[in-house]
Every structure is written in structure tokens, then in C-alpha cells.
Amino acid sequence: SLLSGGAAIDESVMDELEAILFTSDIGARTADRLLEDLKQRRGSDRLKTADEVFAALREELSAIVRLPAPSLFDDLDAERTKVVMLVGVNGVGKTTSMGKLAHWAKNKGHSVLLGAGDTFRAAAVDQLQVWADRTDSPLVRGADQADPSSVLFETVERGVKEGFDLVLCDTAGRLHTRAELMDELKKMHRVMGKAFEGAPHEVILVLDATIGQNAIAQARTFVEAIPVDGIILTKLDGTARGGVIAGICDELKIPVYYIGVGEGVDDLRAFDPDEFVGALFDSFGEQA
Numbered sequence: 001s002l003l004s005g006g007a008a009i010d011e012s013v014m015d016e017l018e019a020i021l022f023t024s025d026i027g028a029r030t031a032d033r034l035l036e037d038l039k040q041r042r043g044s045d046r047l048k049t050a051d052e053v054f055a056a057l058r059e060e061l062s063a064i065v066r067l068p069a070p071s072l073f074d075d076l077d078a079e080r081t082k083v084v085m086l087v088g089v090n091g092v093g094k095t096t097s098m099g100k101l102a103h104w105a106k107n108k109g110h111s112v113l114l115g116a117g118d119t120f121r122a123a124a125v126d127q128l129q130v131w132a133d134r135t136d137s138p139l140v141r142g143a144d145q146a147d148p149s150s151v152l153f154e155t156v157e158r159g160v161k162e163g164f165d166l167v168l169c170d171t172a173g174r175l176h177t178r179a180e181l182m183d184e185l186k187k188m189h190r191v192m193g194k195a196f197e198g199a200p201h202e203v204i205l206v207l208d209a210t211i212g213q214n215a216i217a218q219a220r221t222f223v224e225a226i227p228v229d230g231i232i233l234t235k236l237d238g239t240a241r242g243g244v245i246a247g248i249c250d251e252l253k254i255p256v257y258y259i260g261v262g263e264g265v266d267d268l269r270a271f272d273p274d275e276f277v278g279a280l281f282d283s284f285g286e287q288a
């Protein structure tokens with residue numbers, strides 16, 4: 001097969017490679033760039049066999065997704081309270097990821113305060129309350145239909161005043177229009193900075209691996225509105241291989257911090273670029 005070819009490559013191998021890349025969710029731009037690169041390297045006669053071409057592709061993909069990603073928890077022992085804001089559209093797994101992060105930090109002995117910034121749906125606050133109870137972390141919740149910015153202002157202020165190590169802020173994923181959502185997020189971001197200089201220290205964009213290439217468009221929209229520091233890619237426990245992340249890292253240069261691999265409290269993993277590219281290649285192999 002294509003993946004284990006020691007024989008010299010011909011055009012059909014390159015065609016097959018092109019087909020695999022374009023059906024892999026990586027995104028057309030990145031797939032194009034990778035193919036051009038491989039063609040050039042082939043032309044310069046360094047890549048003679050299918051094995052060599054695939055090794056080169058693997059190398060390039062690894063380089064793309066290996067962006068410097070500081071651990072969220074590295075500096076939690078510092079004096080300063082760390083404020084993290086989670087953003088993303090409805091259903092991607094913001095609230096769930098927040099619960100998992102709270103659990104992770106608690107396990108490492110840190111104190112965690114949660115803020116219910118998704119005030120547009122009553123159920124959203126109740127869902128976060130479940131995670132607060134589960135992780136034994138206090139939750140700041142506003143009155144019904146409260147202004148989300150005021151809830152998060154209060155959250156950050158309390159987090160700092162009471163010396164919490166980590167403050168995690170949930171946000172809405174849907175308003176009447178996308179422009180309204182982005183305006184609301186910008187406002188929340190600004191207001192948090194008023195409660196505590198420099199907050200939020202991290203903005204994490206949560207993306208659902210199962211929606212494939214739509215995640216790239218989603219990421220662009222958020223990045224245009226607010227400064228995104230890192231990504232959590234959820235739902236990698238299903239059939240999705242998350243090829244889209246290569247496109248996002250390539251285009252937007254935002255590192256993946258964590259991946260979600262289930263709905264449970266422990267189903268969060270630090271992103272491992274090598275493991276990720278390995279799994280992506282396995283899926284190429286299934287296609288080839």
C-alpha cells in the first residue's frame with residue numbers, strides 16, 4: 001500500500017496522497033502547502049520512495065502542531081490569581097472542559113473558583129453548578145438573566161480578594177447573532193481586566209473535533225474578536241481524528257493545550273503532538 005511503499009514513487013502515489021490530505025479535515029490551505037512542499041522536496045530528488053514521502057509529511061505535520069504551549073498549571077503557585085476565560089460556540093464542550101480543568105487543578109492541590117458567564121440559558125448555570133459540586137469548587141452565579149460581564153467581574157474580584165489560585169470563567173456560545181456574541185465576549189474580556197489588571201490571563205477556545213473543517217472557520221471568528229491563547233479540542237474519543245487542528249495551528253498559530261476524550265471528569269489529556277500525528281497517520285492508513 002501507499003504507506004509501506006519502498007518502491008519508487010510515481011504520480012499515482014502523489015495523487016493518492018493528495019486525495020488523503022484533502023479528505024482529512026486538515027483544510028485546503030494547509031493541504032495545498034504540504035503538497036507543494038512535498039513536490040518540491042521530491043523534485044530536488046531527496047524523496048524517492050513512498051516511505052520517504054510519508055516520513056517527510058509526518059515531520060512537517062509534527063512541526064505544524066508543535067507550537068509552544070505552556071501548561072496552564074505551571075505557575076499556579078504564584079502569588080497572582082490566574083484567570084482563565086473559556087470561549088466557543090454552544091455544544092462544543094466549554095462547561096464540561098471547565099469542570100475537567102477544575103478537577104485537574106484541584107487534584108494538584110490548587111483552589112478553584114468558577115464563574116457562570118453563560119447567563120443566557122438557565123440550564124447552563126445549573127449544569128455548571130453540577131461541576132462545581134462535583135469538584136467541590138465554589139461558583140459565582142448571577143441572578144436570572146444577569147449581565148454576564150457583571151457576573152464575571154464579581155467572579156474575578158472575589159477570586160483575587162480571596163486568593164484563589166485559579167479562576168475559570170464560562171461564557172455563552174450563542175446570542176441572537178454572531179456579531180452580538182462577539183461584542184458580548186469583548187465586553188466580558190474588558191470587564192474582567194477592570195476587576196483585575198491583566199485578566200483574563202488565558203483565553204481558551206474550545207473546539208469540537210467532530211465538526212471537521214467548520215472548526216477552522218469558527219476559530220477565525222473568535223480570533224478576530226478576542227486574543228485567543230490556546231485551544232481545547234474536544235470529542236476526540238469518537239471517530240474524529242482532529243485533522244482540523246493541523247489547519248488551525250498552521251493558519252492561526254495557536255497551540256492546543258488539551259484534548260477532551262470523553263464526558264467524564266478525568267477525560268482531559270495534555271495535547272501530545274507526536275501521539276496526535278501518529279493517530280492521524282493511522283487514519284490515513286485506513287483510507288489508503
Ligand code: GDP
Pocket residue numbers: 088089090091092093094095096097127173206234235236237238259260261262263267
Ligand atoms: P458548551 O455548550 O460548550 O458548554 O458544551 P457542554 O460542556 O455543555 O458539552 C456539550 C456536550 O458535549 C455534552 O453532552 C458533553 O457531555 C459533551 N462533551 C463535552 N466534551 C466531550 C468530550 O471530550 N467527549 C465527548 N464524547 N463528549 C463531550
Ligand code: MG
Pocket residue numbers: 094095096118124170
Ligand atoms: Mg456551557
